[in-house]
Amino acid sequence: MSTLNFSIGILSWQGYDSLVNSLISYQKNGLSLLTNQKFICLPEYTKEGLKIAKKFNYQPIVIKKNKGILHGFKNLAEQMPSGPLLLLENDLPLIENKQTTYDQLKTSIELLSMPNVIQVRLRNRNNPGEPFVALKKYKSYWSNTFVSRMKRFLRPLKAEKLIGTSTYVISNPDKRHPDKIYAISNGFYRVPSSVLNWANLGILVDRKKYLDIIVKKAEETNTKKKINGFKNIEIELNNSWWRKQKFDIVVAPGLFTHNRLSYRGY
Numbered sequence: 001m002s003t004l005n006f007s008i009g010i011l012s013w014q015g016y017d018s019l020v021n022s023l024i025s026y027q028k029n030g031l032s033l034l035t036n037q038k039f040i041c042l043p044e045y046t047k048e049g050l051k052i053a054k055k056f057n058y059q060p061i062v063i064k065k066n067k068g069i070l071h072g073f074k075n076l077a078e079q080m081p082s083g084p085l086l087l088l089e090n091d092l093p094l095i096e097n098k099q100t101t102y103d104q105l106k107t108s109i110e111l112l113s114m115p116n117v118i119q120v121r122l123r124n125r126n127n128p129g130e131p132f133v134a135l136k137k138y139k140s141y142w143s144n145t146f147v148s149r150m151k152r153f154l155r156p157l158k159a160e161k162l163i164g165t166s167t168y169v170i171s172n173p174d175k176r177h178p179d180k181i182y183a184i185s186n187g188f189y190r191v192p193s194s195v196l197n198w199a200n201l202g203i204l205v206d207r208k209k210y211l212d213i214i215v216k217k218a219e220e221t222n223t224k225k226k227i228n229g230f231k232n233i234e235i236e237l238n239n240s241w242w243r244k245q246k247f248d249i250v251v252a253p254g255l256f257t258h259n260r261l262s263y264r265g266y
Helices: 016-028 049-053 069-078 098-112 134-141 146-154 156-160 162-168 207-220 240-244
Strands: 009-013 040-042 059-063 083-089 117-123 189-192 203-205 246-257
Touching: 009 016, 009 203, 016 049, 040 049, 040 069, 040 156, 049 059, 059 069, 069 083, 069 207, 083 098, 083 207, 098 203, 117 207, 134 146, 134 156, 134 162, 146 156, 146 246, 162 189, 162 246, 203 207, 203 246
Parallel strands: 009 040, 009 083, 040 059, 117 246
Antiparallel strands: 083 203, 117 203, 189 246
């Protein structure tokens, strides 16, 4: 298979067992062969992390002190080349085969160039892994039960914000929510940011938009909730600004599941 026009960037603070597990899957299922631009950002780096990066032929980006997810992803993106960036954390193994990986990435890169698309989600819809708390929230509001109907009646705005999560729960989300979910082709859906939050896990983004819009806004936004005392982008962008931007999110059938092999403090 030919290479594609994108770069891979992995953020890996601790969790080297998860990192190796993911890198083996990228090697086995062809992802690492689809680009020569491959990077691993290592906050609080160690010799072991550098050794792993060298073994799998990824360029290490080292940070002496961990300052959280936002800081790590910003440093990673700043040192990656212009164009589409596949951003991953270290506990996202690839669970699809070589042909599916190639086909989905090729389509995702094409769809990312659409005018309003801010990210393509590549977390596997059938097997997203844990945790994924939005799935239970969606079911609690949109199941065909009396309790769910009452929740939608009493909290219509909350129910609406969960609509985008339907792409991970039901087979034909565009039929259930035709005003918000739009089928593209081959299992890809287009969803407005008004009904689906920003996600960090397994995303394809344009480098310039990511740094100039997403990272910039997250840096400017102050919230009480943090992860290990630091910003993580998802929390900062879960707000009215995001929902009013009229961004489009493309939800792919997905390539990656979430599988953390050891505890990292959050």
